[in-house]
Amino acid sequence: MIHAAAKRGSAFLLPRRSCALDSLSFQLQQWRGIRVKVLNNNLDQALALMQRKMQSSGIERMIKNEQICHIKNSEKRVLAKKNLERKIRSQDLARKLKAILVQKVSVLQLMDDEQSSLSSN
Template sequence: MNLVARQAWRLLRGPSQSGSIDLVMKVRDSNLEQALTWMQRKMQSSKIEWLIRKEQRHHIKNSEKRILACKNLERKIRS
């Protein structure tokens, strides 16, 4: 991961080490829809949404990692 992605991930992860994401939003005039659209726009523009989706949800065995690395290398060579 590059520096910006690491900093964004640390920002989202916050002080807790559990890996949970804590976001705090201010809702003005009881307008929840506007706050949600604002948050969605901010997450998309800062690529936080992409980082969350990219984060692995399960363990990959070493043999699977080697196979994936070979496939990625072949894909790079072909292109």
């Protein structure tokens, strides 16, 4: 199927896997799909482009999140640790940004107070 599309130089879609979830396949059917043109019979380049498009569109992440397959406990621990690290990093960044904003606001208030005191004299 893919080779025939490569020979014609036409676009092709990623074939659906038979183990896809019903809800996942319904969501994917609502999308238009990812189309990649095969130029000069260069199938490797077309597959690389398709993979990049899948990653950027979020299909890959959605498929990975919606899988039914068993996830080992070690994988669950690794994922939980990564999520916790991401959450902590996000909270630290939010704290730093808040401190910067508070500092800027206080500086602006001091400048306004100085200007108002100078204009009243």
